[in-house]
Amino acid sequence: ANSRAIYEIKEAFHEYSVLVFRNQACLSAKDLLRIAEFFGEVEARPVVKAQYGLPMVHDLIREKGTLGHYGEVWHQDCSYMHHPPLGALLYGMEVPAYGNDTVFCDMSLALKTLSPAFVDLLKPLRAVHSAYKMVKKDPSVASLAYDEVEHPVVRRHPDTGELSLFVNPFFTKHLAGMTEEESRPILEHLFEIMTRAELQCRVRWE
DSSP states (O other): OOHHHHHHHHHHHHHHSOOOOOOOOSOOHHHHHHHHHTTSOOOOOTTSOOBTTBTTOOOOOOOTTOOOSSSSSOOOTTTTSSSOOSOOOOOOSSOOSSOOOEEEEOHHHHHHTSOHHHHHHHTTOEEEEOSHHHHHHOGGGTTOOOOOEEEESEEEOTTTOOEEEOOOTTTEEEETTSOHHHHHHHHHHHHHHHTOGGGEEEEOOO
8 A cells, every 4th residue: 555645544534533535346344454454453343243254344234214223323433442443434335325424523623612611621520431322222232341431521632632522422421420410411511512513524425
């Protein structure tokens, strides 16, 4: 692979967070794995059954007229893990003519919409994350270990140093040291921010 191109792609990823490459036909599972490895070590996702004999590659299939199991609620992938992944690589093989867009929220920009006083309040806080909702929603992953883990509510990107919010309505249970009831006003306000269109990137599959 061209090292210059890889460098430029990584720099674009740091700047924009979401990259879309159109017209990428006939990529194999091994191709996808090799591309993901340009960004770092690739890990298996514990809540989804692996495919193709590669624990890091799996299908997300939704037949026409059926409800999906994943992605319908705002979330950060695997935030219930002690070391959540940098990101995910998605590849559409069969997509509908319309609908099923994937929407991303810029959590760094979301943090910048908050008042300095509120950001100062958030910075020392930690939030408790767990996959308990995933297990409750999909019994097929009932064997998943979903011990609670803590992450900072405001975290710093290891490469760019940029600050961003790190909470989500699917895996974040409550703020550390507080009950769910005590945490609710702060968390629900942060969750609401994620729904604001001006902070989002909507990717339409083709």
